[in-house]
Amino acid sequence: xxxxxxxLIEVLVKVxxxxxxxxxxxxxxxxxxxKQSALMQDRLGxxxxxxxxxxxxxxxxxxADTLKLFFKEDIVPDRADKLLHALAPILALAPSLIVYCVxxxxxAVQIPGIGRPIALQVADLDAGLLFIFAISSLAxxxxxxxxxxxxxxxxxxxxxxxxAQMFSYEIVLGLxxxxxxxxxxxxxxxxxxxRQATPLxxxxxSWGILVQxxxxxxxxxAALAELKRSPFDVPEGESEIxxxxxxxxxxxxxxxxxxxxxxxxxxxxxxxxxxxxxxYHIPGVDPGWALTGHTVAIPFTSxxxxxxxxxxxxxxxxxxxxxxxxxxxxxxxIRWTFPRFRYDQVMSLGWKMLLPLALLNVLVTGAIVIR
Amino acid sequence: xxxxxxxxxxxxxxxxxxxxxAVALVAVTGALAVAFGRNIVYSAFGLLLALFGVAAIYVFIxxxxxxxxxxxxxxxxxxxxxxxxxxxxSKIGDARRSNLTLxxxxxxxxxxxxxxxxxxxxxxxxxxxxxxxxLPTLRDAALEPTSxxxxxxxxxxxxxPFEIASVVLLAALIGAVIIARKEMRLLTTGGGxxxxx
Numbered sequence: 001x002x003x004x005x006x007x008l009i010e011v012l013v014k015v016x017x018x019x020x021x022x023x024x025x026x027x028x029x030x031x032x033x034x035k036q037s038a039l040m041q042d043r044l045g046x047x048x049x050x051x052x053x054x055x056x057x058x059x060x061x062x063x064a065d066t067l068k069l070f071f072k073e074d075i076v077p078d079r080a081d082k083l084l085h086a087l088a089p090i091l092a093l094a095p096s097l098i099v100y101c102v103x104x105x106x107x108a109v110q111i112p113g114i115g116r117p118i119a120l121q122v123a124d125l126d127a128g129l130l131f132i133f134a135i136s137s138l139a140x141x142x143x144x145x146x147x148x149x150x151x152x153x154x155x156x157x158x159x160x161x162x163x164a165q166m167f168s169y170e171i172v173l174g175l176x177x178x179x180x181x182x183x184x185x186x187x188x189x190x191x192x193x194x195r196q197a198t199p200l201x202x203x204x205x206s207w208g209i210l211v212q213x214x215x216x217x218x219x220x221x222a223a224l225a226e227l228k229r230s231p232f233d234v235p236e237g238e239s240e241i242x243x244x245x246x247x248x249x250x251x252x253x254x255x256x257x258x259x260x261x262x263x264x265x266x267x268x269x270x271x272x273x274x275x276x277x278x279x280y281h282i283p284g285v286d287p288g289w290a291l292t293g294h295t296v297a298i299p300f301t302s303x304x305x306x307x308x309x310x311x312x313x314x315x316x317x318x319x320x321x322x323x324x325x326x327x328x329x330x331x332x333x334i335r336w337t338f339p340r341f342r343y344d345q346v347m348s349l350g351w352k353m354l355l356p357l358a359l360l361n362v363l364v365t366g367a368i369v370i371r
Numbered sequence: 372x373x374x375x376x377x378x379x380x381x382x383x384x385x386x387x388x389x390x391x392x393a394v395a396l397v398a399v400t401g402a403l404a405v406a407f408g409r410n411i412v413y414s415a416f417g418l419l420l421a422l423f424g425v426a427a428i429y430v431f432i433x434x435x436x437x438x439x440x441x442x443x444x445x446x447x448x449x450x451x452x453x454x455x456x457x458x459x460x461s462k463i464g465d466a467r468r469s470n471l472t473l474x475x476x477x478x479x480x481x482x483x484x485x486x487x488x489x490x491x492x493x494x495x496x497x498x499x500x501x502x503x504x505x506l507p508t509l510r511d512a513a514l515e516p517t518s519x520x521x522x523x524x525x526x527x528x529x530x531x532p533f534e535i536a537s538v539v540l541l542a543a544l545i546g547a548v549i550i551a552r553k554e555m556r557l558l559t560t561g562g563g564x565x566x567x568x
Binding site: 081084125126127130131133134135137138140141144145147148156159160163164167170187188 | 412416419435436439440442443446447448450451454455457458459517518519
């Protein structure tokens with residue numbers, strides 16, 4: 001077979017390696033969300049769906065929910081714009097699935113039997129971090145078109161709120177990431193993660209959260225706002241505008257928005273892990289142990305990407321997955337801990353507090369790096 | 372360069388060529404939707420396709436950073452603002468309100484001038500020697516990292532244009548604030564609550 005066939009197979013395998021866990025975790029997160037909310041509100045949570053006598057702590061509920069969504073009537077409002085109404089959920093879901101292709105879920109590994117090293121990342125783009133922002137900015141279109149196409153005042157209000165909120169916090173998200181870019185000197189995701197293995201003081205690794213604490217807080221808050229989940233869920237605001245841009249959706253189209261939300265939780269958790277929590281690196285393990293001593297050259301830079309043994313690569317993949325899931329649970333917990341902001345509070349927090357802080361962070365980081 | 376005259380031109384098609392034509396089709400379809408769409412929301416959506424297709428073509432000429440910036444600035448920024456303006460304007464879906472075009476005669480003159488310029492450029496550009504001057508061609512560009520070199524160039528050789536662009540942006544920002552404030556003042560003096568700045 002020609003070499004590009006092998007390349008195609010390699011990419012497809014990696015896509016499966018990313019998408020299957022991503023969607024499985026998204027389904028499990030719907031269960032986790034309901035259990036966590038139950039815990040916070042002193043309830044039992046979902047526990048009825050069963051296969052025979054087994055309820056598995058409610059773990060069957062995601063399957064039952066999906067089946068129900070598929071068989072529910074798909075109601076499209078009479079005066080809605082049919083094409084855009086159908087397209088909007090796809091536009092909301094697709095970007096969050098694409099973003100994961102540049103997040104490295106493991107180091108470059110040497111697998112026995114395969115001649116060349118394999119990077120555990122679908123696409124190692126040169127402008128990786130910028131690509132993430134570019135693609136995630138597309139998510140606004142799904143929301144905005146959903147609101148507009150529904151031909152419902154509440155939907156439109158929700159869409160306006162969502163677009164304004166996502167647009168505002170995208171700026172903070174980007175500026176918070178600039179600090180990380182300046183410190184690690186790259187926008188390539190594989191390099192950003194690899195640089196976090198270099199030791200800091202006292203054996204601590206130079207994880208993003210340690211060298212960019214303010215950047216981390218800003219990124220986290222902006223990420224929560226991008227998720228449109230409580231405390232930033234004014235676009236849905238069920239006590240004010242019914243359900244915002246979701247109002248006129250039902251059945252599996254609604255389900256796609258729902259899945260998109262939980263995939264986004266994992267995406268932002270993965271991004272937080274990759275930028276601030278050392279990516280796939282295992283804390284306490286000297287990354288030097290895992291290496292085979294070879295490197296893959298990164299073009300136009302003076303250094304290369306170290307290759308790890310395949311066993312270590314597997315461990316590091318597990319470490320990455322574990323970190324992402326912990327991040328997911330923390331992000332979900334925030335929803336059940338804080339009450340909702342008012343809309344004007346969301347805007348003034350973004351523009352009057354986070355934006356100046358983000359600019360200050362860039363300035364101070366730049367000054368320290370130059371000195 | 373083997374042209375259409377070569378009988379085996381179809382056999383010479385590579386996967387990247389097919390991808391290029393697919394991407395170009397997306398861009399052209401989007402552009403047509405912008406020009407002929409009777410509903411301005413569909414036009415905006417066509418613009419999304421057109422800009423996306425152009426971004427993909429940038430990738431073909433090994434300009435991945437430019438492609439990503441195109442997505443970030445034009446689709447994530449400009450187009451969202453356009454959609455915002457559309458959604459905030461009432462009854463904009465009416466066919467009569469959207470896509471008001473110039474009259475036939477000036478429109479036709481502009482079209483013919485642009486057509487002439489495009490044809491002239493495509494005939495006079497020495498396509499075959501572009502590669503000889505060290506510039507990437509569509510067929511042979513390798514996907515090389517560009518962001519570091521562009522970043523360096525922006526802050527060294529092209530620092531002055533870069534700074535001037537930022538001054539222009541600042542001026543635009545201040546202008547936007549002034550326009551917004553003036554409307555606010557008119558609203559408040561028109562008999563609303565007068566305690567807003």
